[in-house]
Amino acid sequence: xxxxxxxxxxxxxxxxxxxxxxxxxxxxxxxxxxxxxxxxxxxxxxxxxxxxxxxxxxxxxxxxxxxxxxxxxxxxxxxxxxxxxxxxxxxxxxxxxxxxxxxxxxxxxxxxxxxxxxxxxxxxxxxxxxxxxxxxxxxxxxxxxxxxxxxxxxxxxxxxxxxxxxxxxxxxxxxxxxxxxxxxxxxxxxxxxxxxxxxxxxxxxxxxxxxxxxxxxxxxxxxxxxxxxxxxxxxxxxxxxxxxxxxxxxxxxxxxxxxxxxxxxxxxxxxxxxxxxxxxxxxxxxxxxxxxxxxxxxxxxxxxxxxxxxxxxxxxxxxxxxxxxxxxxxxxxxxxxxxxxxxxxxxxxxxxxxxxxxxxxxxxxxxxxxxxxxxxxxxxxxxxxxxxxxxxxxxxxxxxxxxxxxxxxxxxxxxxxxxxxxxxxxxxxx
Ligand code: NAD
Numbered sequence: 252x253x254x255x256x257x258x259x260x261x262x263x264x265x266x267x268x269x270x271x272x273x274x275x276x277x278x279x280x281x282x283x284x285x286x287x288x289x290x291x292x293x294x295x296x297x298x299x300x301x302x303x304x305x306x307x308x309x310x311x312x313x314x315x316x317x318x319x320x321x322x323x324x325x326x327x328x329x330x331x332x333x334x335x336x337x338x339x340x341x342x343x344x345x346x347x348x349x350x351x352x353x354x355x356x357x358x359x360x361x362x363x364x365x366x367x368x369x370x371x372x373x374x375x376x377x378x379x380x381x382x383x384x385x386x387x388x389x390x391x392x393x394x395x396x397x398x399x400x401x402x403x404x405x406x407x408x409x410x411x412x413x414x415x416x417x418x419x420x421x422x423x424x425x426x427x428x429x430x431x432x433x434x435x436x437x438x439x440x441x442x443x444x445x446x447x448x449x450x451x452x453x454x455x456x457x458x459x460x461x462x463x464x465x466x467x468x469x470x471x472x473x474x475x476x477x478x479x480x481x482x483x484x485x486x487x488x489x490x491x492x493x494x495x496x497x498x499x500x501x502x503x504x505x506x507x508x509x510x511x512x513x514x515x516x517x518x519x520x521x522x523x524x525x526x527x528x529x530x531x532x533x534x535x536x537x538x539x540x541x542x543x544x545x546x547x548x549x550x551x552x553x554x555x556x557x558x559x560x561x562x563x564x565x566x567x568x569x570x571x572x573x574x575x576x577x578x579x580x581x582x583x584x585x586x587x588x589x590x591x592x593x594x595x596x597x598x599x600x601x602x603x604x605x606x607x608x609x610x611x612x613x614x615x616x617x618x619x620x621x622x623x624x625x626x627x628x629x630x631x632x633x634x635x636x637x638x639x640x641x642x643x644x645x646x647x648x649x650x651x652x653x654x655x656x657x658x659x660x661x662x663x664x665x666x667x668x669x670x671x672x673x674x675x676x677x678x679x680x681x
Pocket of ligand 1: 394396471489537553
Protein backbone atom coordinates (compact mmCIF):
# COMPACT_ATOMS: atom_id res chain seq x y z
CA UNK A 252 0.00 0.00 0.00
CA UNK A 253 1.55 3.32 -0.99
CA UNK A 254 1.75 6.97 -0.15
CA UNK A 255 -1.69 8.45 0.49
CA UNK A 256 -2.69 5.69 2.87
CA UNK A 257 0.63 5.80 4.76
CA UNK A 258 0.22 9.56 4.96
CA UNK A 259 -3.32 9.21 6.33
CA UNK A 260 -2.19 6.74 8.98
CA UNK A 261 0.89 8.81 9.89
CA UNK A 262 -1.43 11.51 11.16
CA UNK A 263 -2.80 9.13 13.77
CA UNK A 264 0.60 8.59 15.39
CA UNK A 265 0.47 11.99 17.10
CA UNK A 266 -3.11 11.33 18.20
CA UNK A 267 -2.22 7.99 19.79
CA UNK A 268 0.64 9.59 21.67
CA UNK A 269 -1.88 11.89 23.35
CA UNK A 270 -4.48 9.38 24.51
CA UNK A 271 -4.40 6.28 26.61
CA UNK A 272 -5.41 3.61 24.15
CA UNK A 273 -4.71 -0.07 24.10
CA UNK A 274 -2.42 -1.38 21.37
CA UNK A 275 -5.57 -3.12 20.11
CA UNK A 276 -6.80 0.21 18.79
CA UNK A 277 -3.64 0.91 16.83
CA UNK A 278 -3.77 -2.61 15.41
CA UNK A 279 -7.48 -2.41 14.50
CA UNK A 280 -7.17 0.97 12.80
CA UNK A 281 -4.07 0.00 10.84
CA UNK A 282 -6.00 -2.33 8.51
CA UNK A 283 -9.16 -2.07 6.41
CA UNK A 284 -11.83 -4.69 7.16
CA UNK A 285 -12.81 -5.46 3.56
CA UNK A 286 -11.11 -4.44 0.29
CA UNK A 287 -13.00 -5.49 -2.79
CA UNK A 288 -11.46 -4.99 -6.22
CA UNK A 289 -13.71 -5.67 -9.20
CA UNK A 290 -13.51 -5.55 -12.99
CA UNK A 291 -16.65 -4.09 -14.52
CA UNK A 292 -17.56 -4.86 -18.14
CA UNK A 293 -18.97 -1.80 -19.87
CA UNK A 294 -20.64 -1.97 -23.28
CA UNK A 295 -19.89 1.26 -25.10
CA UNK A 296 -22.37 2.98 -27.41
CA UNK A 297 -20.31 2.01 -30.45
CA UNK A 298 -20.53 -1.67 -29.52
CA UNK A 299 -17.03 -2.04 -28.03
CA UNK A 300 -16.56 -3.72 -24.65
CA UNK A 301 -14.34 -2.04 -22.07
CA UNK A 302 -13.47 -3.48 -18.67
CA UNK A 303 -13.02 -0.92 -15.90
CA UNK A 304 -11.41 -1.40 -12.50
CA UNK A 305 -13.59 -0.63 -9.47
CA UNK A 306 -13.17 -0.75 -5.70
CA UNK A 307 -15.17 -0.78 -2.49
CA UNK A 308 -13.28 -0.60 0.79
CA UNK A 309 -15.02 -0.95 4.15
CA UNK A 310 -12.46 0.30 6.60
CA UNK A 311 -13.95 -0.16 10.04
CA UNK A 312 -17.52 -0.88 11.18
CA UNK A 313 -17.24 -0.94 14.95
CA UNK A 314 -19.51 2.11 15.36
CA UNK A 315 -22.12 1.02 12.82
CA UNK A 316 -22.67 0.16 9.15
CA UNK A 317 -19.97 1.64 6.94
CA UNK A 318 -20.65 4.80 4.96
CA UNK A 319 -18.81 6.54 2.16
CA UNK A 320 -19.02 7.94 -1.33
CA UNK A 321 -18.27 6.47 -4.74
CA UNK A 322 -16.03 8.42 -7.10
CA UNK A 323 -15.58 8.06 -10.84
CA UNK A 324 -12.14 9.45 -11.63
CA UNK A 325 -9.10 8.30 -13.64
CA UNK A 326 -6.87 8.51 -10.53
CA UNK A 327 -9.00 6.09 -8.47
CA UNK A 328 -6.76 3.35 -7.05
CA UNK A 329 -6.75 0.87 -4.17
CA UNK A 330 -4.50 3.26 -2.24
CA UNK A 331 -6.74 6.27 -2.74
CA UNK A 332 -9.98 4.44 -1.93
CA UNK A 333 -8.45 2.87 1.21
CA UNK A 334 -7.22 6.26 2.44
CA UNK A 335 -10.61 7.82 1.85
CA UNK A 336 -12.34 4.92 3.65
CA UNK A 337 -9.99 5.46 6.59
CA UNK A 338 -10.84 9.17 6.64
CA UNK A 339 -14.55 8.32 6.55
CA UNK A 340 -14.11 6.16 9.66
CA UNK A 341 -12.63 9.12 11.50
CA UNK A 342 -15.10 11.60 10.00
CA UNK A 343 -18.23 9.65 10.98
CA UNK A 344 -16.85 9.43 14.50
CA UNK A 345 -15.99 13.17 14.56
CA UNK A 346 -19.56 13.96 13.46
CA UNK A 347 -20.91 11.59 16.12
CA UNK A 348 -22.78 9.48 13.54
CA UNK A 349 -23.51 5.79 14.20
CA UNK A 350 -21.44 4.71 11.19
CA UNK A 351 -18.10 3.24 10.28
CA UNK A 352 -16.14 4.34 7.21
CA UNK A 353 -16.04 3.11 3.61
CA UNK A 354 -15.30 4.42 0.13
CA UNK A 355 -15.64 3.23 -3.42
CA UNK A 356 -14.70 4.21 -6.91
CA UNK A 357 -14.12 3.35 -10.52
CA UNK A 358 -11.00 4.37 -12.42
CA UNK A 359 -12.63 6.13 -15.36
CA UNK A 360 -12.85 9.51 -17.02
CA UNK A 361 -16.59 9.94 -16.45
CA UNK A 362 -16.72 13.04 -18.63
CA UNK A 363 -15.75 10.95 -21.66
CA UNK A 364 -18.80 8.66 -21.28
CA UNK A 365 -22.25 9.20 -22.79
CA UNK A 366 -25.30 9.27 -20.50
CA UNK A 367 -26.19 5.69 -21.38
CA UNK A 368 -22.60 4.50 -20.85
CA UNK A 369 -22.60 6.25 -17.48
CA UNK A 370 -25.86 4.55 -16.52
CA UNK A 371 -24.56 1.13 -17.56
CA UNK A 372 -21.35 1.71 -15.60
CA UNK A 373 -23.26 2.81 -12.46
CA UNK A 374 -25.48 -0.25 -12.60
CA UNK A 375 -22.51 -2.52 -13.37
CA UNK A 376 -20.64 -1.17 -10.37
CA UNK A 377 -23.57 -2.00 -8.07
CA UNK A 378 -23.91 -5.50 -9.55
CA UNK A 379 -20.22 -6.01 -8.78
CA UNK A 380 -20.41 -4.89 -5.13
CA UNK A 381 -24.05 -5.78 -4.25
CA UNK A 382 -23.05 -8.67 -1.98
CA UNK A 383 -21.26 -6.44 0.50
CA UNK A 384 -23.58 -3.40 0.66
CA UNK A 385 -27.01 -2.86 2.24
CA UNK A 386 -28.82 -0.42 4.55
CA UNK A 387 -27.43 -2.08 7.68
CA UNK A 388 -24.08 -3.04 6.18
CA UNK A 389 -22.51 -0.45 3.90
CA UNK A 390 -24.23 2.60 2.42
CA UNK A 391 -22.67 4.31 -0.64
CA UNK A 392 -23.21 7.99 -1.52
CA UNK A 393 -22.00 10.51 -4.16
CA UNK A 394 -18.43 11.76 -4.40
CA UNK A 395 -16.30 13.20 -7.18
CA UNK A 396 -17.95 12.91 -10.60
CA UNK A 397 -20.96 11.06 -9.23
CA UNK A 398 -24.25 12.78 -8.41
CA UNK A 399 -27.89 12.30 -7.40
CA UNK A 400 -28.90 10.86 -10.79
CA UNK A 401 -26.14 8.25 -10.55
CA UNK A 402 -27.22 7.40 -6.99
CA UNK A 403 -30.77 6.93 -8.31
CA UNK A 404 -29.56 4.43 -10.94
CA UNK A 405 -27.42 2.63 -8.37
CA UNK A 406 -30.29 2.35 -5.86
CA UNK A 407 -32.62 1.09 -8.62
CA UNK A 408 -30.10 -1.58 -9.63
CA UNK A 409 -29.80 -2.71 -6.02
CA UNK A 410 -33.61 -2.99 -5.67
CA UNK A 411 -33.66 -5.17 -8.80
CA UNK A 412 -30.99 -7.46 -7.36
CA UNK A 413 -32.60 -7.87 -3.92
CA UNK A 414 -36.17 -7.69 -5.29
CA UNK A 415 -37.33 -5.08 -2.81
CA UNK A 416 -37.29 -1.32 -2.45
CA UNK A 417 -34.76 -0.46 0.24
CA UNK A 418 -33.92 3.24 -0.27
CA UNK A 419 -31.66 3.21 2.82
CA UNK A 420 -29.00 1.35 0.79
CA UNK A 421 -27.73 4.52 -0.89
CA UNK A 422 -27.89 8.18 0.08
CA UNK A 423 -27.62 11.31 -2.01
CA UNK A 424 -30.49 10.10 -4.21
CA UNK A 425 -32.75 12.51 -6.13
CA UNK A 426 -35.48 13.89 -3.86
CA UNK A 427 -38.24 12.20 -5.90
CA UNK A 428 -36.50 8.84 -5.44
CA UNK A 429 -36.25 9.07 -1.64
CA UNK A 430 -33.45 11.62 -1.32
CA UNK A 431 -33.43 14.20 1.45
CA UNK A 432 -34.16 17.84 0.88
CA UNK A 433 -30.95 19.77 1.59
CA UNK A 434 -28.58 16.88 0.72
CA UNK A 435 -27.19 18.47 -2.42
CA UNK A 436 -26.03 21.62 -0.65
CA UNK A 437 -25.15 19.86 2.62
CA UNK A 438 -21.36 19.61 2.26
CA UNK A 439 -20.98 23.26 1.23
CA UNK A 440 -23.54 24.37 3.82
CA UNK A 441 -21.82 22.38 6.57
CA UNK A 442 -18.43 23.85 5.61
CA UNK A 443 -19.91 27.34 5.86
CA UNK A 444 -21.41 26.60 9.30
CA UNK A 445 -17.91 25.60 10.50
CA UNK A 446 -16.27 28.66 8.92
CA UNK A 447 -18.90 30.99 10.43
CA UNK A 448 -18.31 29.53 13.90
CA UNK A 449 -14.57 29.97 13.54
CA UNK A 450 -14.90 33.53 12.17
CA UNK A 451 -17.19 34.40 15.09
CA UNK A 452 -14.72 33.04 17.65
CA UNK A 453 -11.82 34.86 15.98
CA UNK A 454 -13.81 38.14 16.02
CA UNK A 455 -13.48 38.59 12.24
CA UNK A 456 -15.93 40.38 9.94
CA UNK A 457 -17.24 38.21 7.04
CA UNK A 458 -17.89 41.33 4.97
CA UNK A 459 -14.18 42.09 4.96
CA UNK A 460 -13.03 38.56 4.18
CA UNK A 461 -11.76 37.36 0.80
CA UNK A 462 -12.11 33.72 -0.17
CA UNK A 463 -10.61 31.72 -3.06
CA UNK A 464 -12.37 28.44 -3.88
CA UNK A 465 -10.59 25.56 -5.62
CA UNK A 466 -13.16 23.20 -7.18
CA UNK A 467 -16.62 24.16 -8.41
CA UNK A 468 -18.48 20.88 -8.15
CA UNK A 469 -21.11 19.84 -5.65
CA UNK A 470 -19.14 20.82 -2.55
CA UNK A 471 -17.29 23.89 -3.88
CA UNK A 472 -20.14 25.49 -5.81
CA UNK A 473 -22.64 25.31 -2.96
CA UNK A 474 -20.03 26.54 -0.52
CA UNK A 475 -19.14 29.48 -2.78
CA UNK A 476 -22.78 30.48 -3.33
CA UNK A 477 -23.72 30.22 0.34
CA UNK A 478 -20.59 32.07 1.50
CA UNK A 479 -21.31 34.79 -1.06
CA UNK A 480 -24.86 35.09 0.28
CA UNK A 481 -23.45 35.33 3.82
CA UNK A 482 -21.39 38.39 2.80
CA UNK A 483 -17.93 36.93 2.11
CA UNK A 484 -16.12 38.09 -1.03
CA UNK A 485 -15.43 35.16 -3.34
CA UNK A 486 -12.50 36.52 -5.34
CA UNK A 487 -11.45 33.38 -7.25
CA UNK A 488 -12.92 30.06 -8.35
CA UNK A 489 -11.35 27.17 -10.24
CA UNK A 490 -12.34 23.88 -11.76
CA UNK A 491 -10.28 21.21 -13.47
CA UNK A 492 -9.88 23.37 -16.58
CA UNK A 493 -8.68 26.62 -15.03
CA UNK A 494 -9.55 29.52 -12.74
CA UNK A 495 -11.09 32.99 -12.74
CA UNK A 496 -10.34 35.95 -10.48
CA UNK A 497 -11.96 39.26 -9.64
CA UNK A 498 -10.56 41.61 -7.03
CA UNK A 499 -14.03 43.11 -6.56
CA UNK A 500 -15.53 39.65 -6.01
CA UNK A 501 -17.14 37.08 -8.32
CA UNK A 502 -20.79 36.12 -8.45
CA UNK A 503 -20.75 32.34 -7.86
CA UNK A 504 -24.50 32.06 -8.44
CA UNK A 505 -24.09 33.43 -11.93
CA UNK A 506 -21.30 30.94 -12.57
CA UNK A 507 -23.40 28.10 -11.15
CA UNK A 508 -26.37 29.06 -13.32
CA UNK A 509 -24.11 29.11 -16.37
CA UNK A 510 -22.69 25.74 -15.41
CA UNK A 511 -26.21 24.26 -15.08
CA UNK A 512 -27.11 25.55 -18.53
CA UNK A 513 -23.92 24.50 -20.22
CA UNK A 514 -23.12 21.40 -18.13
CA UNK A 515 -19.41 22.23 -18.11
CA UNK A 516 -18.17 25.34 -16.40
CA UNK A 517 -15.23 25.45 -18.76
CA UNK A 518 -17.55 26.01 -21.69
CA UNK A 519 -18.68 29.25 -20.12
CA UNK A 520 -15.73 30.49 -18.18
CA UNK A 521 -12.42 29.58 -19.52
CA UNK A 522 -10.34 30.40 -22.49
CA UNK A 523 -12.43 28.47 -24.98
CA UNK A 524 -15.66 30.11 -23.85
CA UNK A 525 -17.72 33.07 -24.88
CA UNK A 526 -17.84 34.63 -21.41
CA UNK A 527 -14.13 34.22 -21.05
CA UNK A 528 -13.61 35.85 -24.37
CA UNK A 529 -15.74 38.78 -23.22
CA UNK A 530 -13.45 39.04 -20.16
CA UNK A 531 -16.05 39.23 -17.41
CA UNK A 532 -13.47 37.85 -15.04
CA UNK A 533 -9.72 37.61 -15.32
CA UNK A 534 -8.46 34.13 -16.17
CA UNK A 535 -5.67 32.82 -13.92
CA UNK A 536 -4.06 29.40 -13.59
CA UNK A 537 -5.09 26.82 -11.05
CA UNK A 538 -1.73 27.15 -9.35
CA UNK A 539 -2.09 30.95 -9.13
CA UNK A 540 -5.42 30.50 -7.36
CA UNK A 541 -3.77 28.33 -4.69
CA UNK A 542 -1.14 31.00 -4.07
CA UNK A 543 -3.46 34.02 -3.77
CA UNK A 544 -3.18 36.33 -0.78
CA UNK A 545 -6.68 35.75 0.64
CA UNK A 546 -8.21 35.31 4.09
CA UNK A 547 -9.50 31.83 3.31
CA UNK A 548 -8.39 29.32 0.70
CA UNK A 549 -11.26 26.83 0.41
CA UNK A 550 -9.97 23.58 -1.11
CA UNK A 551 -12.97 21.76 -2.62
CA UNK A 552 -11.49 19.66 -5.43
CA UNK A 553 -9.35 16.66 -4.59
CA UNK A 554 -6.57 15.40 -2.33
CA UNK A 555 -2.90 16.43 -2.26
CA UNK A 556 -3.27 19.95 -3.61
CA UNK A 557 -0.98 21.58 -1.06
CA UNK A 558 2.25 19.62 -1.01
CA UNK A 559 5.99 20.03 -0.52
CA UNK A 560 6.05 21.51 -4.00
CA UNK A 561 3.86 24.58 -3.29
CA UNK A 562 3.37 24.88 0.47
CA UNK A 563 5.95 27.64 0.91
CA UNK A 564 4.12 29.78 -1.64
CA UNK A 565 0.72 29.55 0.08
CA UNK A 566 -0.23 33.06 1.21
CA UNK A 567 -3.76 32.53 2.54
CA UNK A 568 -4.27 33.23 6.25
CA UNK A 569 -6.32 30.07 6.64
CA UNK A 570 -7.25 26.95 4.70
CA UNK A 571 -10.72 25.41 4.72
CA UNK A 572 -10.54 21.74 3.73
CA UNK A 573 -13.85 21.14 1.98
CA UNK A 574 -12.29 18.29 -0.03
CA UNK A 575 -10.84 15.19 1.57
CA UNK A 576 -7.10 15.30 2.21
CA UNK A 577 -6.21 18.39 0.13
CA UNK A 578 -3.16 19.13 2.33
CA UNK A 579 -0.55 16.38 2.76
CA UNK A 580 0.89 15.71 6.20
CA UNK A 581 4.25 17.33 5.48
CA UNK A 582 2.58 20.56 4.35
CA UNK A 583 0.24 20.45 7.30
CA UNK A 584 3.23 20.74 9.64
CA UNK A 585 4.77 23.51 7.54
CA UNK A 586 1.51 25.48 7.52
CA UNK A 587 1.22 25.11 11.28
CA UNK A 588 4.80 26.39 11.73
CA UNK A 589 3.97 29.33 9.47
CA UNK A 590 0.93 30.19 11.65
CA UNK A 591 -1.59 29.38 8.91
CA UNK A 592 -4.76 27.85 10.37
CA UNK A 593 -6.07 24.72 8.69
CA UNK A 594 -9.73 23.92 9.33
CA UNK A 595 -9.60 20.13 8.83
CA UNK A 596 -11.58 18.01 6.36
CA UNK A 597 -12.91 15.53 8.91
CA UNK A 598 -14.85 18.38 10.50
CA UNK A 599 -15.36 20.82 7.62
CA UNK A 600 -16.88 18.46 5.04
CA UNK A 601 -18.82 16.26 7.47
CA UNK A 602 -22.06 18.07 6.53
CA UNK A 603 -22.44 15.75 3.52
CA UNK A 604 -22.37 12.54 5.50
CA UNK A 605 -24.45 14.12 8.26
CA UNK A 606 -27.32 14.86 5.85
CA UNK A 607 -26.77 11.44 4.27
CA UNK A 608 -27.43 10.10 7.76
CA UNK A 609 -30.62 12.21 7.90
CA UNK A 610 -31.64 10.76 4.51
CA UNK A 611 -31.02 7.22 5.78
CA UNK A 612 -33.12 7.96 8.91
CA UNK A 613 -35.95 9.32 6.73
CA UNK A 614 -35.77 6.30 4.38
CA UNK A 615 -35.91 3.87 7.28
CA UNK A 616 -38.71 5.64 9.14
CA UNK A 617 -40.73 6.62 6.05
CA UNK A 618 -41.19 10.08 7.55
CA UNK A 619 -39.75 12.89 5.40
CA UNK A 620 -38.57 16.25 6.80
CA UNK A 621 -38.89 19.76 5.42
CA UNK A 622 -35.70 21.41 4.18
CA UNK A 623 -35.69 23.90 7.07
CA UNK A 624 -35.68 20.97 9.50
CA UNK A 625 -32.72 19.36 7.70
CA UNK A 626 -30.76 22.62 7.78
CA UNK A 627 -31.62 23.25 11.43
CA UNK A 628 -30.39 19.81 12.45
CA UNK A 629 -27.27 20.13 10.27
CA UNK A 630 -26.40 23.50 11.83
CA UNK A 631 -26.85 22.10 15.33
CA UNK A 632 -24.62 19.09 14.61
CA UNK A 633 -21.88 21.06 12.83
CA UNK A 634 -21.74 23.78 15.50
CA UNK A 635 -21.73 21.28 18.35
CA UNK A 636 -18.81 19.31 16.94
CA UNK A 637 -16.94 22.44 15.76
CA UNK A 638 -17.22 24.09 19.20
CA UNK A 639 -15.95 20.96 20.86
CA UNK A 640 -12.94 20.78 18.53
CA UNK A 641 -12.13 24.52 18.72
CA UNK A 642 -12.22 24.38 22.53
CA UNK A 643 -10.17 21.18 22.72
CA UNK A 644 -7.52 22.67 20.41
CA UNK A 645 -7.25 25.73 22.66
CA UNK A 646 -7.26 23.78 25.92
CA UNK A 647 -4.71 21.20 24.79
CA UNK A 648 -2.59 23.53 22.65
CA UNK A 649 -2.89 21.34 19.55
CA UNK A 650 -3.82 22.00 15.92
CA UNK A 651 -7.46 21.86 14.90
CA UNK A 652 -6.70 18.68 12.94
CA UNK A 653 -5.19 16.95 15.96
CA UNK A 654 -8.13 18.10 18.09
CA UNK A 655 -10.59 16.76 15.49
CA UNK A 656 -8.79 13.42 15.20
CA UNK A 657 -8.63 13.16 19.00
CA UNK A 658 -12.36 13.82 19.18
CA UNK A 659 -13.19 11.11 16.62
CA UNK A 660 -10.59 8.59 17.74
CA UNK A 661 -11.76 8.80 21.36
CA UNK A 662 -15.21 7.68 20.22
CA UNK A 663 -13.72 4.78 18.23
CA UNK A 664 -11.46 3.87 21.15
CA UNK A 665 -14.53 3.80 23.42
CA UNK A 666 -16.26 1.34 21.07
CA UNK A 667 -13.19 -0.91 20.79
CA UNK A 668 -12.70 -0.85 24.56
CA UNK A 669 -16.31 -1.89 25.17
CA UNK A 670 -15.71 -5.04 23.11
CA UNK A 671 -12.74 -5.91 25.29
CA UNK A 672 -9.07 -5.27 24.69
CA UNK A 673 -5.80 -6.93 25.64
CA UNK A 674 -6.07 -5.50 29.17
CA UNK A 675 -9.47 -7.12 29.64
CA UNK A 676 -8.68 -10.50 28.10
CA UNK A 677 -5.28 -10.80 29.76
CA UNK A 678 -6.95 -10.69 33.17
CA UNK A 679 -7.67 -13.95 34.85
CA UNK A 680 -11.45 -13.93 35.50
CA UNK A 681 -11.00 -16.31 38.41
P1 NAD B 1 -17.45 17.11 -7.93
O1 NAD B 1 -17.07 16.10 -8.91
O2 NAD B 1 -18.88 17.54 -7.88
O3 NAD B 1 -16.55 18.41 -8.14
C1 NAD B 1 -15.17 18.38 -8.21
C2 NAD B 1 -14.74 19.73 -8.72
O4 NAD B 1 -13.33 19.85 -8.64
C3 NAD B 1 -15.10 19.98 -10.18
O5 NAD B 1 -15.52 21.32 -10.33
C4 NAD B 1 -13.78 19.77 -10.91
O6 NAD B 1 -13.72 20.46 -12.13
C5 NAD B 1 -12.83 20.35 -9.88
N1 NAD B 1 -11.45 19.95 -10.03
C6 NAD B 1 -10.93 18.74 -10.32
N2 NAD B 1 -9.60 18.82 -10.39
C7 NAD B 1 -9.26 20.11 -10.15
C8 NAD B 1 -8.04 20.82 -10.09
N3 NAD B 1 -6.89 20.22 -10.28
N4 NAD B 1 -8.10 22.16 -9.81
C9 NAD B 1 -9.27 22.78 -9.61
N5 NAD B 1 -10.45 22.16 -9.65
C10 NAD B 1 -10.45 20.84 -9.92
O7 NAD B 1 -16.97 16.57 -6.51
P2 NAD B 1 -17.49 17.00 -5.08
O8 NAD B 1 -18.56 16.06 -4.69
O9 NAD B 1 -17.73 18.46 -5.02
O10 NAD B 1 -16.21 16.61 -4.20
C11 NAD B 1 -15.09 17.48 -4.08
C12 NAD B 1 -14.30 17.07 -2.85
O11 NAD B 1 -15.15 17.18 -1.71
C13 NAD B 1 -13.78 15.63 -2.87
O12 NAD B 1 -12.56 15.59 -2.16
C14 NAD B 1 -14.83 14.89 -2.09
O13 NAD B 1 -14.31 13.71 -1.52
C15 NAD B 1 -15.17 15.93 -1.05
N6 NAD B 1 -16.47 15.72 -0.42
C16 NAD B 1 -17.62 15.80 -1.14
C17 NAD B 1 -18.84 15.57 -0.51
C18 NAD B 1 -20.14 15.69 -1.23
O14 NAD B 1 -21.19 15.58 -0.57
N7 NAD B 1 -20.16 15.94 -2.51
C19 NAD B 1 -18.86 15.27 0.86
C20 NAD B 1 -17.66 15.22 1.56
C21 NAD B 1 -16.47 15.45 0.91
